[in-house]
Amino acid sequence: MLTRSFRFTDDQGQRQVYVDRKRALWLLSVVYPLSPVIAVALHHFGGSEWWLTAPIMFSYGLVPFLDWLFGEDLSNPPEQTVTELENDRYYRYLTWLTVPLHLVSLLVAAWWAATAGLSPFGWLVLAVVAGLASGLAVNTAHEMGHKRTAVEQWLSRIALAVPAYGHFTVEHNFGHHKHVATPEDCASARMNESIYHFAMREMPGGLARAWGIERRRLARSGLPAWSPRNTIVQSWAMTLLLQGVLVAVLGGWTLAFLFIHNLVAWFQLTSANYVEHYGLLRRKQPDGEYERCQPHYSWNSNHIFSNLLLFHLERHSDHHAHPNRRYQSLRHFENLPELPTGYLGMFVLAYVPPLWFRLMNPRLLALPHVGGDLSLVNR
Numbered sequence: 001m002l003t004r005s006f007r008f009t010d011d012q013g014q015r016q017v018y019v020d021r022k023r024a025l026w027l028l029s030v031v032y033p034l035s036p037v038i039a040v041a042l043h044h045f046g047g048s049e050w051w052l053t054a055p056i057m058f059s060y061g062l063v064p065f066l067d068w069l070f071g072e073d074l075s076n077p078p079e080q081t082v083t084e085l086e087n088d089r090y091y092r093y094l095t096w097l098t099v100p101l102h103l104v105s106l107l108v109a110a111w112w113a114a115t116a117g118l119s120p121f122g123w124l125v126l127a128v129v130a131g132l133a134s135g136l137a138v139n140t141a142h143e144m145g146h147k148r149t150a151v152e153q154w155l156s157r158i159a160l161a162v163p164a165y166g167h168f169t170v171e172h173n174f175g176h177h178k179h180v181a182t183p184e185d186c187a188s189a190r191m192n193e194s195i196y197h198f199a200m201r202e203m204p205g206g207l208a209r210a211w212g213i214e215r216r217r218l219a220r221s222g223l224p225a226w227s228p229r230n231t232i233v234q235s236w237a238m239t240l241l242l243q244g245v246l247v248a249v250l251g252g253w254t255l256a257f258l259f260i261h262n263l264v265a266w267f268q269l270t271s272a273n274y275v276e277h278y279g280l281l282r283r284k285q286p287d288g289e290y291e292r293c294q295p296h297y298s299w300n301s302n303h304i305f306s307n308l309l310l311f312h313l314e315r316h317s318d319h320h321a322h323p324n325r326r327y328q329s330l331r332h333f334e335n336l337p338e339l340p341t342g343y344l345g346m347f348v349l350a351y352v353p354p355l356w357f358r359l360m361n362p363r364l365l366a367l368p369h370v371g372g373d374l375s376l377v378n379r
Contacts, residue, residue, distance in 0.1 A: 001090055002023060002024040003019070003023060003024070004019070004020070004023065004088065004090075005017050005018070005019050006018040006019070006020075006077075006078075006081040006084055006085060008078055008080035008081050009080065010078070010080065016078070018077060018078050018081045020077065020085070020328065022073075022304075022308065022328075023090070025308050026091065026094055026308065026311070026327075026328070027094065028308045028309050029094065029098065029308065029309055029310060029311045030094050030097055030098050030101065032133075032136060032309045032310075033098060033101050033102050033105055033133050033136045033137070033140070034101055034104070034105055034133075035054075035055035035058070035059075035105070035129065035132070035133050036055065036105045036106075036108060036109040036126070036129050036130045036133050037104065037105055037108045037109075038054065038055070039051065039052045039053075039054050039055050039109075039126070039129050040052075040108055040109065040112045040116075040126075042054055043112075043116070043122075049118060049119060049121060049122035049125070052122055052125045052126050052129060053125055053129075055129045055132060055133070056125075056128070056129060056132070059132060059344050060344060060345075060347070060348050063305060063306055063309065063342065063344045063345070064306075064341055064342065064344060064345030064348070066305040066306075067303035067304070067305050067306050067341050067342040067344075067345060068341065069305075070303075070304050070305050071303070071304065072301075072302040072303055072304060073302055073304040073307070073332075074302055074332050075332070076331040076332055077328070077329055077331075082325075082329045085326075085328055085329050086325070086326045086328070086329055088328075091326060091327070091328045092144075092147075092152070092326070094311075095140055095143050095144055095152075095155075095311065095327075096144075096151070096152075096155055098140045098159075099137075099140060099155050099158055099159045102133070102134060102136070102137040102140065102159055102162045103158075103162060103242070105130065105133045105134070106130055106133075106134060106162055106242075106246075106261070107246070109126055109127075109129065109130035109133075109261075110130070110246050110250055110254055110257060110258070110261075111250065112126060113126050113127065113130075113250075113253075113254070113257050114250035114251055114253065114254055114257075115250075123257070124260070126257075127257045127260040127261050127264070128260065128264050130257075130261045130264075131163070131260065131261040131262065131263065131264025131265045131267075131268070132264060132265075132268060134162050134163040134261060134262075134264075134265040135163065135264065135265040135266075135267070135268025135269060136268070136310075137159045137160065137162045137163050137265070138159075138160065138163060138165055138168055138265065138268065138269045139272075139310055139311060139313055140156075140159045140311070141155075141156040141157075141159040141160045141168060141169060142156075142168070142169075142172065142313070143311050143313075143326075143327055144156040144159070145168070145169035145172065145173060146173065146323050146324055147324070147326075153169075153231075156169055157169070157231060157234055157235040157238065158235075158238060160235045161235050161236075161238035161239040161242055162239075162242070162265075163261070163262055163265030163266065164236075164239040164243065164258075164262045164265075165235075165262075165265065165266060165269065166231075166232050166233075166234070166235025166236045166238075166239060167206065167207055167210035167211065167214075167232045167235075168206075168210070168269070169231070170210040170213050170214050170231060170232060171187075171206045171207070171209055171210035171213070172187075173323075174213045175187070175206070175209040175210060175213060176188075176206075176273075177293075177320065177323055179290075180277060180282075180293055180297065180298075180320060181277050181280045181281055181282045181293065181297040181298075181378060182281065182282055182290050182378070183281075183378060185277075186201055186202050186205030186206055186209065187202050187205075187206060187273045187277075188273070188277040188280070188378060189273070189274045189275075189277060189278045189279070189378075190279065190378050190379045191278070191279035191361065191364060191374075191377045191378060191379040192357060192361070192379060193379075194353040194356075195270070195271065195274045195350045195351065195353065195356070196353075198270065198273075198274050199267065199270045199274075202270055202273060202274075203266060203270060210232060211225070211232065214230055214231065214232050218230060243258050246258065271343075271347045271350060272313070272343060272347075274350055275299060275339065275343060275346045275347070275350060276298055276299055276316050277297065277298055277299065277378075278299060278360055278364065279360070279361075279364040279377045279378050279379065280296075280297045280298070280299070280337065280364075280377070280378060281297075281376055281377050281378040282294075282297055283376070293320050293321060294321060295317035295318060295320070295321045295333050295336055296317065296335070296336055296337060296367070296369055297317075297320065298316040298317040298319070298320045298336075298337070299316065299317075299337045299338070299339050300314065300315060300316055300317040300332075300333075300336045300337060300338055300339065301314035301315075301316075301338065301339040301341070301342050301343065301346075302314070302315065302332050302338075303341060303342035305342065306342030306343055306344055306345075307342065310343065311327040312327035312328070312330045313327075313343065314339075314342055314343055315330035315331065315332065317333060317336050317337075318330045318331045318332075318333065335368060337363070337364075337367055340359070340363075364377060365377070
């Protein structure tokens with residue numbers, strides 16, 4: 001299962017064999033959400049609460065270094081193999097397996113915070129580490145939320161229940177993808193907008209937009225907004241059950257732990273949204289509609305290591321141009337807006353706005369379709 005060859009006929013009529021050399025390495029995306037469990041184990045066996053910071057150091061220190069060390073992967077699967085590649089259930093089973101691991105990570109982290117006698121420092125660090133891992137649940141849900149199978153739709157809602165972000169799929173699929181790279185999109189950052197200002201616009205804006213979209217969908221079927229068929233409410237109900245049981249079993253301080261955990265997880269999505277479309281603007285056509293989304297309206301990254309941790313999220317340009325493509329078949333295109341490192345390294349830069357603006361504004365203005373024209377950027 002960890003190795004497989006795909007046979008195809010190329011454009012010259014020659015028989016060829018394609019091997020996905022990253023096939024086994026996608027297991028890194030499954031294991032990465034277990035970082036709180038690893039941190040708890042390190043603390044248990046190592047003694048010092050500083051071991052709890054290991055996932056933070058790994059994500060924001062070691063991963064950017066490994067992205068630099070291993071570089072970029074510019075290879076694409078042959079188009080002749082894409083149908084067979086996407087029908088290979090191994091790849092989707094990895095995303096399915098990741099969902100219960102998100103639950104395990106939160107349960108272990110909350111239990112350790114409540115029972116291990118941590119100092120305020122250790123308790124806070126563990127809440128942040130748990131939130132960082134649950135931010136990955138949004139990424140897992142993102143991959144499955146674009147798929148049409150009932151299993152993947154439900155698994156997406158379960159994953160979103162972990163960080164209490166049940167409105168994400170509705171907002172992302174029917175709000176963000178429709179309005180991406182326009183001033184109308186609360187999830188597309190504007191030039192010279194700091195990530196902190198962006199968060200104050202994106203978080204409430206996404207929730208309001210998602211609720212409006214779902215309310216109108218239900219109204220077309222003659223159903224009220226708070227119907228059991230409301231997919232947002234379904235995920236919220238699972239959050240209430242999961243986090244309510246944790247508070248009831250582990251005590252009142254768990255409520256504060258979960259509050260911090262949720263905020264950190266939400267900010268991980270905000271961070272991704274911020275770097276993915278910073279300053280990019282689709283042009284308006286004479287009829288007042290925006291042009292169709294093209295790959296050059298997303299910032300892309302081909303850095304191999306962080307992509308292996310994130311189910312290829314960083315090949316974001318192809319995702320927006322072809323949102324139904326599964327992660328294993330997302331493509332690199334030439335002459336796209338390219339980030340200088342992977343997402344986790346870019347998050348660190350975004351958290352220091354002057355540094356971000358100094359790095360990214362010249363890159364934005366130098367893009368071929370912008371050519372230094374400020375009227376062609378989102379600001």
